[in-house]
Amino acid sequence: MIRDFAIVWSERDLLLSGLGNTTILSVLSAIAGLVIAFVLTPALMSKRRWLALTVRVFVDGMRCVPFLLFAYIVYYGLPSFGIRLDNWSSGLVALTVYHAAYLAEILRGAWVAQPREPIEAGVAFGFSGPRLFRRIILPPLLLAAGPVIGNQMIQIVKDSAFLTIIALPELTHAASSIQSRHYVPFAAFITAVFLYWGLCLVIEAGVSGIDRLASARR
Amino acid sequence: MSAADVLAILQGAVVTVTLSLIGILIGLPIGLGLALLRWANVPVIARVVAVYVSVLRATPLVTLLLLLFFALPNVGIAIGPVSAAILALVMNTSAFNCEVWRAALMNFPKEQYEAAQSVGMHASLRFRRIVLPQIVRVSLPGLVNEMSLLIKVTPVLAVVGVVDITRAAVRIGAETYEPLPPFLVAIAMYAPIVFALVSLQRFIERRQLAAEAA
Amino acid sequence: MTNDMAVLDVAGISKRFGDLQVLSDISFTVTRGETVCVLGPSGSGKSTLLRCINWLERPDAGQIYLNGDRIGINNGGVVMSDRELSRVRTRIGMVFQHFALWPHLTVLQNLMEAPVQVQRRPAAEVREEAMALLAKVGLSDKADVFPARLSGGQKQRVGIARALAMKPDVLLFDEPTSALDPELVGEVLLVMRELAREGRTMVIVTHEMGFARDAATRILFMDRGRVVETGPPERFFVSPDTERARQFIQRYAAG
Numbered sequence: 199m200i201r202d203f204a205i206v207w208s209e210r211d212l213l214l215s216g217l218g219n220t221t222i223l224s225v226l227s228a229i230a231g232l233v234i235a236f237v238l239t240p241a242l243m244s245k246r247r248w249l250a251l252t253v254r255v256f257v258d259g260m261r262c263v264p265f266l267l268f269a270y271i272v273y274y275g276l277p278s279f280g281i282r283l284d285n286w287s288s289g290l291v292a293l294t295v296y297h298a299a300y301l302a303e304i305l306r307g308a309w310v311a312q313p314r315e316p317i318e319a320g321v322a323f324g325f326s327g328p329r330l331f332r333r334i335i336l337p338p339l340l341l342a343a344g345p346v347i348g349n350q351m352i353q354i355v356k357d358s359a360f361l362t363i364i365a366l367p368e369l370t371h372a373a374s375s376i377q378s379r380h381y382v383p384f385a386a387f388i389t390a391v392f393l394y395w396g397l398c399l400v401i402e403a404g405v406s407g408i409d410r411l412a413s414a415r416r
Numbered sequence: 417m418s419a420a421d422v423l424a425i426l427q428g429a430v431v432t433v434t435l436s437l438i439g440i441l442i443g444l445p446i447g448l449g450l451a452l453l454r455w456a457n458v459p460v461i462a463r464v465v466a467v468y469v470s471v472l473r474a475t476p477l478v479t480l481l482l483l484l485f486f487a488l489p490n491v492g493i494a495i496g497p498v499s500a501a502i503l504a505l506v507m508n509t510s511a512f513n514c515e516v517w518r519a520a521l522m523n524f525p526k527e528q529y530e531a532a533q534s535v536g537m538h539a540s541l542r543f544r545r546i547v548l549p550q551i552v553r554v555s556l557p558g559l560v561n562e563m564s565l566l567i568k569v570t571p572v573l574a575v576v577g578v579v580d581i582t583r584a585a586v587r588i589g590a591e592t593y594e595p596l597p598p599f600l601v602a603i604a605m606y607a608p609i610v611f612a613l614v615s616l617q618r619f620i621e622r623r624q625l626a627a628e629a630a
Numbered sequence: 631m632t633n634d635m636a637v638l639d640v641a642g643i644s645k646r647f648g649d650l651q652v653l654s655d656i657s658f659t660v661t662r663g664e665t666v667c668v669l670g671p672s673g674s675g676k677s678t679l680l681r682c683i684n685w686l687e688r689p690d691a692g693q694i695y696l697n698g699d700r701i702g703i704n705n706g707g708v709v710m711s712d713r714e715l716s717r718v719r720t721r722i723g724m725v726f727q728h729f730a731l732w733p734h735l736t737v738l739q740n741l742m743e744a745p746v747q748v749q750r751r752p753a754a755e756v757r758e759e760a761m762a763l764l765a766k767v768g769l770s771d772k773a774d775v776f777p778a779r780l781s782g783g784q785k786q787r788v789g790i791a792r793a794l795a796m797k798p799d800v801l802l803f804d805e806p807t808s809a810l811d812p813e814l815v816g817e818v819l820l821v822m823r824e825l826a827r828e829g830r831t832m833v834i835v836t837h838e839m840g841f842a843r844d845a846a847t848r849i850l851f852m853d854r855g856r857v858v859e860t861g862p863p864e865r866f867f868v869s870p871d872t873e874r875a876r877q878f879i880q881r882y883a884a885g
C-alpha cells in the first residue's frame with residue numbers, strides 16, 4: 199500500500215495539474231455564474247411579468263436537469279446546431295450556465311428575506327436601476343447568502359468532476375489516468391478525495407470569513 | 417431514433433429510479449444513526465463521524481464511485497457495478513442526510529426531552545415517541561431536497577457500466593450518430609421526477625408554515 | 631399658481647389601493663423654513679402622503695411641485711423615467727420610521743453614499759460635510775461604526791444626517807421616533823428641534839404631540855385620507871375647528 203502511494207507521489211505533477219484545473223474551472227465558473235446571476239436575479243424580481251416568467255422557466259428548468267446530462271448536451275448536442283466547443287469551453291459553459299441558475303435562485307431567496315425599508319431608502323435617495331441593485335441591494339444579499347453561496351461553490355467543485363467524462367483533465371480525470379497507468383486505484387482516488395476535501399475546507403474558511411464580515415453588519 | 421430506443425431509455429429510467437430509491441431508503445436511517453452518534457457526543461466516534469461527513473460532503477460522486485468500483489476488488493472485495501453504485505449512493509446521501517437530521521436534533525427543545533424523562537419514559541421510548549416524530553417533521557423538507565439532489569447525480573452511475581437512463585442515451589446516441597435526441601429524451605425523464613420532488617418540498621414547507629401560522 | 635416662497639406645493643393629490651381610497655384631493659403648500667407637522671389617526675394616509683410626494687407611491691391624480699418643478703411628470707407631460715425621478719428625489723430628503731440605514735455601509739459611508747454615487751459630488755468635499763453633520767447630531771465618534779452597532783436613537787440621528795447630506799430642499803419625516811424606546815425619543819427630537827430652529831423646510835408625520843405643539847409652524851390634521859384641518863399649533867391644540875380634531879387631541883393628550 200505504501201508503494202501505491204509512492205507511485206501516486208511520483209505522478210504528483212499530473213495530480214497537481216488536475217487539482218489546478220479543477221480549481222481554475224470552479225473559480226472561473228463560480229465568478230461567471232455569479233455575474234450572470236446578478237443579471238438573472240433582478241429579472242426574477244422584475245415587475246415585467248414576461249421577463250420574470252422567462253427567467254423563472256430557465257431557472258426551474260436547470261434545477262430539474264442533472265448536470266451531467268446538461269454537460270452532455272452542451273458538448274455533444276450543440277454541434278447539431280453548428281456550435282462546436284472544445285471540452286474546456288463546453289465544460290466551462292456548462293458549469294457556468296447551470297450554476298448561474300442556482301445562484302440566481304439563492305440570491306432571490308435572500309432578497310425576498312431582506313427588509314424592504316433600506317431598499318426603499320435607496321430609491322428615495324435617488325438610486326435606480328442597475329446602480330440601485332449594485333450599491334444598495336446586492337451587498338447585503340451577498341453577506342446574507344454567503345454560506346449558501348459557499349455551499350453552491352462546493353457543488354460547483356463537485357460537479358466539475360463530472361467533466362472527466364468529456365475528457366477534461368481535471369482532478370478526477372488525473373486520478374483515473376494514474377489508476378489506469380499503474381493500477382493503484384485506492385491510492386489514486388483516495389488522494390483525489392482528500393484533495394477535494396482540502397478545496398472544500400478552503401471554501402468553508404472563505405465563507406466563515408465572509409460571515410465574520412456579515413455579523414459586524416447585522 | 418426509434419420507439420425501441422425510447423423504450424430502452426425508459427428501461428434505463430426504471431434502473432435509475434430503483435437504484436435511487438434503494439439508496440434513499442438505506443441512506444435515510446444510516447444518516448439518522450450518524451446524526452445520533454454526533455448528537456449524543458459518543459467519544460471518538462462522534463469525531464470520526466464528523467470527519468466522515470465532512471469528507472463525503474466534499475467528494476464528487478464520480479470520484480467516490482470510481483474509488484469503490486476499482487479499489488474494493490483490489491483489496492479482495494468483489495463488487496459489481498450495481499453494488500458499487502448503491503454503496504456510493506448510500507455513502508453520499510447518508511452524509512448529507514446526517515447534516516439535516518443533526519440540525520433538527522440540535523434545535524430540539526431540551527425541556528421536552530426532560531419532560532418525557534420526568535414522566536418516566538426510558539431512553540428508547542423517549543426517542544421513538546417524543547423526539548423522532550418531531551424531528552421527522554422538521555427534517556422533511558431538507559430530506560426531500562437531498563433526494564432531488566441524489567436523483568440529479570445518478571447519471572454518473574453510467575460511468576461504471578450501470579445501464580441507467582444516461583448509459584442508454586449515450587449508447588443510442590453513438591449508434592444513431594445523433595446524440596441530441598436521446599439526451600433530450602433522457603432529460604424529459606429526469607425533469608418530471610426532480611420537479612415532483614422540488615414541488616413536494618415546497619408543498620411541505622408551505623403546509624408547515626401555514627400550520628405554524630394557524 | 632405656485633407662490634415664490636413655496637418650496638413644496640401639493641395640489642389635489644388622490645391615491646387609492648384597490649377599493650380603498652387612501653388619499654382624497656389633498657392640497658397644501660409648505661413655504662421656506664416651515665415645519666409642518668402632519669397628525670392624524672392610524673391609517674389616515676399620512677405615510678402614503680409622504681410617499682406620494684417623492685413618488686415612492688405614484689399618485690392617481692393631482693400635482694406636486696418642488697420649487698416650481700413638477701415632480702413625477704416631465705416637461706413633455708409624460709411620467710418621468712426612473713432616471714428623471716431619481717434626479718428629483720435627491721432634492722427631497724427622507725427619514726424613515728425604521729431608520730432604513732444601509733447595513734453594509736459604515737455610518738460615514740451611509741452619509742456619503744447618495745451624494746457621491748447619485749449626485750456625483752467630489753468625495754473629499756462630501757466627507758468633510760458628512761463629518762460636520764455627524765458632529766451636529768452628536769455622533770462624530772461613530773463615523774466608522776456599522777449601523778448594527780448603534781442604538782435606535784443613534785440610528786435615527788444617522789438617518790437624519792444622511793438625509794441632510796444630500797442638501798435637500800425639503801425633509802420628509804415618517805414617524806421618526808415611533809420605533810424607539812421611550813428613553814431614546816428625546817435625543818432624536820432634540821436634533822429635529824434644532825433643525826426647525828435653523829429654519830429647515832420640513833414635513834413631519836408624528837404622534838409626538840408635545841413636539842408638534844412647540845416645534846411646528848403649522849399643523850396638518852388628516853383623517854380618512856383628507857386634510858380635515860390646518861392651522862398654527864396654538865390654535866389647533868387649544869381650539870380646534872372640528873370635532874374630529876378635538877377627539878384626536880383629547881385621546882393623545884390623555885395618553
Ligand SMILES: Nc1ncnc2c1ncn2[C@@H]1O[C@H](COP(=O)(O)OP(=O)(O)OP(=O)(O)O)[C@@H](O)[C@H]1O
Binds near residue numbers: 650652670679
Ligand atoms: N401598498 C399598499 N397596498 C394596499 N393598501 C395600502 C398600502 N399602503 C397603505 N395601505 C393602506 O392605506 C391606508 C393608509 O395607510 P398609511 O400607511 O398611509 O396610514 P398612516 O396614516 O401612515 O397610518 P400609521 O399611523 O399607522 O402609520 C391603510 O389602510 C393601509 O392599510
Ligand SMILES: [Mg+2]
Binds near residue numbers: 678804805
Ligand atoms: Mg404611517
